[in-house]
Amino acid sequence: MFWTKVFIPTLKETPKEAESLGHQLLLRAGFVRMLMAGAYTYLPMGLRVLEKIQGIIRQEMNACGASELLLPALHPLELWQKTGRDKDLGEVMFKFKDRRGRDLSLGPTHEEIITDLIKNNLSSYRQLPLVLYQIQTKFRDEIRPRFGLIRCCEFIMKDAYSFDQDETGLDKNYQLMYEAYKRIFSRCGLKVLITEADSGVMGGKVSHEFMVEAPLGEDVVCLCPKCKSAKAAKGGSSLCFTCNLNMDQVNTIEVGHIFKLGTKYSQAMQANFPDSSGQLKPLIMGCYGIGVSRLISAIIEQNNDADGIIWPQEVSPFEIMILPLDVTNQALMQAANSLYQELKASGLDVLLDDRDERAGVKFKDADLIGVPLSIVIGKKSIEENNIELRVRKNKSTQLVPKAEIVQFVKKLLV
Numbered sequence: 400m401f402w403t404k405v406f407i408p409t410l411k412e413t414p415k416e417a418e419s420l421g422h423q424l425l426l427r428a429g430f431v432r433m434l435m436a437g438a439y440t441y442l443p444m445g446l447r448v449l450e451k452i453q454g455i456i457r458q459e460m461n462a463c464g465a466s467e468l469l470l471p472a473l474h475p476l477e478l479w480q481k482t483g484r485d486k487d488l489g490e491v492m493f494k495f496k497d498r499r500g501r502d503l504s505l506g507p508t509h510e511e512i513i514t515d516l517i518k519n520n521l522s523s524y525r526q527l528p529l530v531l532y533q534i535q536t537k538f539r540d541e542i543r544p545r546f547g548l549i550r551c552c553e554f555i556m557k558d559a560y561s562f563d564q565d566e567t568g569l570d571k572n573y574q575l576m577y578e579a580y581k582r583i584f585s586r587c588g589l590k591v592l593i594t595e596a597d598s599g600v601m602g603g604k605v606s607h608e609f610m611v612e613a614p615l616g617e618d619v620v621c622l623c624p625k626c627k628s629a630k631a632a633k634g635g636s637s638l639c640f641t642c643n644l645n646m647d648q649v650n651t652i653e654v655g656h657i658f659k660l661g662t663k664y665s666q667a668m669q670a671n672f673p674d675s676s677g678q679l680k681p682l683i684m685g686c687y688g689i690g691v692s693r694l695i696s697a698i699i700e701q702n703n704d705a706d707g708i709i710w711p712q713e714v715s716p717f718e719i720m721i722l723p724l725d726v727t728n729q730a731l732m733q734a735a736n737s738l739y740q741e742l743k744a745s746g747l748d749v750l751l752d753d754r755d756e757r758a759g760v761k762f763k764d765a766d767l768i769g770v771p772l773s774i775v776i777g778k779k780s781i782e783e784n785n786i787e788l789r790v791r792k793n794k795s796t797q798l799v800p801k802a803e804i805v806q807f808v809k810k811l812l813v
């Protein structure tokens with residue numbers, strides 16, 4: 400795509416409302432804009448990152464046998480009253496009446512909704528196990544929405560739900576999700592700490608949190624300086640059981656949380672299935688969440704330098720940029736355009752900076768938006784039939800013969 404067509408409103412100054420580094424960079428690089436506290440617009444660049452993250456999640460969920468569906472965001476409050484969670488969540492839920500006087504809510508999560516769906520549509524134990532997921536907008540009336548996409552009132556989540564006949568089935572699905580989560584976060588360029596956690600308002604016996612170390616994080620995790628094992632910093636001595644060393648306390652953001660729910664929801668909502676002998680039994684459930692929109696901020700918190708964002712390749716809005724240094728030079732633009740076509744034809748996501756701007760502005764913006772590779776096309780390089788390739792991460796540059804550039808780039812991006 401061409402820069403002048405994408406709409407990338409970069410900012411020279413740091414906006415006053417930015418509360419963290421990730422938030423500052425998202426605003427400065429033209430990825431998001433705030434509508435009001437807790438509600439954000441994803442500009443074209445932000446949306447591209449969001450879609451890349453969603454693509455990774457879909458691949459990994461589908462690979463472990465989960466199927467995607469889409470549940471409504473608008474819920475009848477009576478389903479929430481069956482489990483009593485309308486009271487547990489309290490003012491966090493957006494509640495209101497429609498014109499008929501029905502009590503409604505905007506979904507903060509979907510356990511009740513999916514349990515009701517499965518209860519009404521499951522006729523045999525042969526349909527189990529079943530794992531369903533969705534990527535959807537959730538609503539929570541946060542007291543203090545903060546840090547851009549980290550704590551919002553409207554945000555995007557991936558939530559998956561497993562339904563099994565017994566605990567052994569749940570253990571198997573839980574383990575599959577646990578491993579899938581590790582792959583998802585690694586592909587997003589994140590180092591995560593995994594801790595056994597409190598199940599809180601979700602209920603159930605076992606849960607694990609996937610945490611990203613970041614100075615703004617509001618959850619404190621104890622981390623062993625030697626073996627790097629982590630645990631939630633609650634009451635709990637902060638001594639590593641393996642190494643007998645004092646653990647460090649680090650601030651983290653929660654990006655994923657998985658729960659063995661057991662029968663909490665199925666019993667409250669009478670979601671039963673007939674087993675092989677025809678006896679009705681409550682479904683054994685698990686639920687598995689990822690804060691999808693929050694991940695964008697978490698990735699930036701771990702991947703940046705003084706000049707801007709450094710996107711991990713798989714989630715970068717584009718894989719490579721072309722920077723023609725003088726758009727008024729016809730020969731130079733011809734070279735840039737033909738390279739653009741060639742790279743696109745080879746399957747790469749390419750951004751061509753076709754703005755009539757000084758080289759300094761283009762380099763600064765390229766560093767700010769953080770695309771992993773840039774090709775610089777100047778007068779000299781065209782005359783000498785060489786292309787200058789810049790790597791965003793370490794700012795290294797190298798000259799590559801023009802005829803070899805596509806193969807060279809593809810190798811770097813593998």
Ligand SMILES: [Zn+2]
Pocket residue numbers: 623624625626627628639640641642643644
């Ligand atoms: Zn240790």
